[in-house]
Amino acid sequence: MDIKQQWNAFLTDATEEEQQVASLYLKSLERKRNGSNGTHIGALMEINSEFQEPDTLTMTIPNTELLQNSLDILHGGLTATLLDSAMGTLAFKLIPDDKAAVTTEMKVNYVAKGVGDHFTCVASVIHKGSKLLVMEGKVYRSDGVLIAHATGSFFVIPKRI
Structure with a gap:
């Protein structure tokens, strides 16, 4: 078939x-x-990204059936994916064009359930070095409640051409 x-x-x-x-x-x-x-x-x-200032990025996603776990809340792994995507996208934006940034470590704290119409992740820079960037990300649900906080380290490597 x-x-x-x-x-x-x-x-x-x-x-x-x-x-x-x-x-x-x-x-x-x-x-x-x-x-x-x-x-x-x-x-x-359905990620929508927006750079707010030189060292801040916001990513927003709608809450859909595809993102929910069996408890009808945002799946923790997808929350982590949103955090990694936002922090990594910001890291990538801050390095030279001939470089790439890859996640080397990420820690996530889940603090409230993911319910609501949409989720917004705000990523910011904690440290920007020539070989390592350390980022912070926070995910908020549509009523403004923080649902997850993360820190992540991103290693700067040569970009493959």
Whole structure:
């Protein structure tokens, strides 16, 4: 069975919830295709980034069924992914064009449940060296309550060309 047949067979018996989730997947593929998001995970999470000042980045994601765990709250691993993405994107922006930044360590403290319409991560710089950046990230839910705090270290390496 080819992909079109698989897709049609799935949709034929899909519940309304499954159809909504399938629609979210398709929209994420379109966001990746049209360049709205540079990665599939960013497109799946519907990440929207904004640089606020030279050393601060804000990333926002909507709360969707794709991001929730079995308790209907934001999955902790996806919270960590949002933190890593925001801190890493900021780190990457702060280094020379011929370099890349990779996560070497990250610690996350979860302090409240992830519920609400959307989540906003604010990343900022703690230390910027020539070989290592240390970042901080905080994730807030739509009512402004902090749900997670992280610190991360990012090693600066040569970019592959």
